[in-house]
Amino acid sequence: MQLHKYEKIWLSFGIASLVFFLLLLGYGAFYKGTHPQSHAETIDPNHVEANVSFQPEHLGLNKIAENRYVVNIVASTFNYDFGKDENGNPVKNIRIPKGSNVLFQVTTKDVVHGFNAAGTNVNMIVEPGYVSSYETVLDKPGVYTILCNEYCGLGHHMMYATLEVYE
Ligand code: CUA
The missing domain is CATH 1.20.5 (Single alpha-helices involved in coiled-coils or other helix-helix interfaces)
Known part of the structure; x- marks a missing residue:
């Protein structure tokens, strides 16, 4: 040829x-x-507490150094668990000083959820069996609504919380 x-x-x-x-x-x-940003770490959705990050005392905001934070969240129908405040009430607002470096780690106990802090670049899909993580610097003060942007059932619209970045 x-x-x-x-x-x-x-x-x-x-x-x-x-x-x-x-x-x-x-x-x-x-x-x-x-590897891709998220989904690198696996977890047993029936025993999320087996991962130290998702034990009740480590949920929500954790300060690990000056201007460095880790926020751990367990999603489930139809709630984001950020742990409890000093009065034993569920935390629904996370307050972080402006300019902080924040690592968000989210997992779910049941179905696929979303985790989107509208107006920031925090936007993840959360799937059972995986830890979705995203690290970012929050440098714009404001109150951002965290919402679920994956339809997860009847109470989908009730899944929200707020993220407050303050000066
Ligand atoms: Cu959770 Cu929609």
């Missing part, structure tokens, strides 16, 4: 591109250990 000169060039170009992208993918995935 006789290949035309241009055919050969384009064929080689095609194969070279394929090899290049496979190498790039392999380098990212295996050498650098890059």
Whole structure:
């Protein structure tokens, strides 16, 4: 079979591109250990407390250093569990000083939920069996509504909380 000169060039170009992208993918995935942002960590949805982050005393806002926070949340139909305040009432508002570095870790006990702090770049899908995490710097003061943006049943619209970034 006789290949035309241009055919050969384009064929080689095609194969070279394929090899290049496979190498790039392999380098990212295996050498650098890059994984998608969320869903890297698995969890037993029936025993979320087995993960220390989701034990009752670690739910909600945790200050880990100056200007560094971790917020742990357990979603379930139709609630976000941010733990309890000093009076034993469920926490529904998280207050974080402006400019803080915050890691959000969310899991669910039952069905797929969303976790979106509207107006910020915090927006995750939360699936049973996984911990969804997202780290960000909150530098715009305001009160942001956290809502579920995955339809999860009749009480879907009741799943909300607020995130307050203060000066
Ligand atoms: Cu949870 Cu919609």
